[in-house]
Amino acid sequence: MADKPTVALGIDIGGSGIKGAPVDLVTGEFLEDRCKISTPSKSTPEAVAAVVGEIAKQFLHTLPADAPIGVTIPGIVRHGVVKSAANIDKSWMNCNGEELFSKVLGRHVHLVNDADAAGVAELRYGAAKGKDGLVILTTLGTGIGIALLYDGVLIPNAELGHLQLNGFDAETRAAASVKDREGLTYEQWATERLQPYYSFLEFLFSPDLFVVGGGVSRKAEKFLPLLHLETPIIPATLKNAAGIIGAAALAAD
Numbered sequence: 001m002a003d004k005p006t007v008a009l010g011i012d013i014g015g016s017g018i019k020g021a022p023v024d025l026v027t028g029e030f031l032e033d034r035c036k037i038s039t040p041s042k043s044t045p046e047a048v049a050a051v052v053g054e055i056a057k058q059f060l061h062t063l064p065a066d067a068p069i070g071v072t073i074p075g076i077v078r079h080g081v082v083k084s085a086a087n088i089d090k091s092w093m094n095c096n097g098e099e100l101f102s103k104v105l106g107r108h109v110h111l112v113n114d115a116d117a118a119g120v121a122e123l124r125y126g127a128a129k130g131k132d133g134l135v136i137l138t139t140l141g142t143g144i145g146i147a148l149l150y151d152g153v154l155i156p157n158a159e160l161g162h163l164q165l166n167g168f169d170a171e172t173r174a175a176a177s178v179k180d181r182e183g184l185t186y187e188q189w190a191t192e193r194l195q196p197y198y199s200f201l202e203f204l205f206s207p208d209l210f211v212v213g214g215g216v217s218r219k220a221e222k223f224l225p226l227l228h229l230e231t232p233i234i235p236a237t238l239k240n241a242a243g244i245i246g247a248a249a250l251a252a253d
């Protein structure tokens with residue numbers, strides 16, 4: 001069997017920026033400063049692929065020719081094909097992103113869900129390092145992303161941000177973007193929106209640990225202590241590097 005690669009390129013496609021960096025897979029650290037380019041205002045597959053190509057060009061010449069490349073997308077990914085587009089341009093629906101990016105880069109690209117990537121990164125190198133049992137990572141951002149990890153194994157594409165809660169799609173009530181849009185205080189957001197959501201997840205899955213990522217996790221002390229759960233709930237530690245690191249790690253698996 002070939003040795004597992006120790007270096008891979010990760011690229012994370014977000015709503016405002018597309019970010020990439022080469023990752024040391026032993027430590028989970030960036031080997032170079034990351035490169036960030038704004039997400040095109042019309043974020044069609046072609047426009048996004050051009051930016052992904054631009055970022056890859058900055059780093060690929062410094063990496064081994066066979067270094068894996070992983071890219072995230074905020075939607076369901078089945079065998080390289082994007083199968084949902086809640087918070088991205090609708091033209092992504094049914095687009096074979098893996099094929100498109102591989103063509104633009106001239107190298108094989110592995111496409112993964114953004115929250116799955118963040119979850120794997122936190123489990124291998126961050127807040128949930130070495131945790132067994134069921135770990136549920138939630139990313140609170142524009143939407144709610146989920147990674148389900150059982151004994152270190154990822155169960156991909158768990159779209160629990162879209163659970164129906166009191167007749168609403170959960171992410172339209174509890175995402176961080178909703179807090180900002182509706183001008184909720186941390187207390188209102190935690191008690192009225194996050195509490196029912198995490199209680200429901202806890203009831204359905206009896207997890208061993210919740211990890212909370214997304215930009216707002218930097219302010220975790222303002223809302224996590226307000227939640228009443230049996231399950232320990234802790235902030236993610238890799239911040240906005242998690243997507244890049246997880247994409248690289250999953251590409252190398």
Ligand code: BGC
Pocket residue numbers: 074075076084086087113114115116139141143144145146159161171
């Ligand atoms: C999407 C998920 C994604 C999450 C975070 C949701 O709206 O359905 O696939 O992981 O947003 O970006």
